[in-house]
Amino acid sequence: MQKSRLHLIATIVVTAAALTVAGCAAASIPAAERTGAHAGDTTVSVGPPSGETAEVGGHTVSTADGYAADGAPIAEIAHTPSIANLDPDLRRAVARATEAAAEDGVEVRINSGWRRRAYQQALLDQGVEEHGSLDEARRWVNTPDRSTHVQGRAVDVGALDAAVWMQEHGRRFGLCQTYENESWHYELATTAGGECPPMRRDSSAG
Numbered sequence: 001m002q003k004s005r006l007h008l009i010a011t012i013v014v015t016a017a018a019l020t021v022a023g024c025a026a027a028s029i030p031a032a033e034r035t036g037a038h039a040g041d042t043t044v045s046v047g048p049p050s051g052e053t054a055e056v057g058g059h060t061v062s063t064a065d066g067y068a069a070d071g072a073p074i075a076e077i078a079h080t081p082s083i084a085n086l087d088p089d090l091r092r093a094v095a096r097a098t099e100a101a102a103e104d105g106v107e108v109r110i111n112s113g114w115r116r117r118a119y120q121q122a123l124l125d126q127g128v129e130e131h132g133s134l135d136e137a138r139r140w141v142n143t144p145d146r147s148t149h150v151q152g153r154a155v156d157v158g159a160l161d162a163a164v165w166m167q168e169h170g171r172r173f174g175l176c177q178t179y180e181n182e183s184w185h186y187e188l189a190t191t192a193g194g195e196c197p198p199m200r201r202d203s204s205a206g
């Protein structure tokens with residue numbers, strides 16, 4: 001078992017390297033690594049991001065639902081539904097902020113953008129499993145009816161240094177953290193250079 005798994009991971013690494021050499025998006029590499037991490041319980045399929053699927057909260061979700069295996073700079077994943085279905089003004093603001101952060105030596109990666117309703121529901125179901133109740137899960141994952149990700153009006157940024165940079169500079173681009181408990185969740189909530197509105201306690205509030 002261990003040997004076959006190691007062989008599998010080795011195969012994936014080689015495949016990922018080949019994809020990189022062929023000029024494919026660097027996002028293929030973390031995607032492949034993640035697939036490898038679940039090699040024991042899912043069908044392994046290594047390919048371009050359009051073919052990514054995952055089990056989330058008992059549902060199978062795919063790139064078409066807005067699922068992304070791992071974060072990447074917005075320019076690298078601009079063609080994926082996660083980014084392409086965002087509100088154009090938000091997308092432009094994030095792209096500008098990403099460029100400004102890069103000048104400060106900080107890489108802004110998008111861990112999540114637009115989500116299809118079914119994907120949001122899958123995340124909520126997963127949240128209920130993890131937190132034990134719908135009320136607690138809703139502090140972290142909104143319902144499909146209320147989620148600004150479903151509306152294409154939110155992005156989750158990473159890593160930590162990017163979130164810290166956004167806290168300080170995001171409003172120059174109109175980007176604001178909107179929930180006190182989610183330092184990574186940004187929305188276009190003011191004009192460029194404007195004041196951000198007060199944060200809500202969490203996604204279950206107001």
Ligand SMILES: [Zn+2]
Pocket residue numbers: 149154155156184185186
């Ligand atoms: Zn979010």
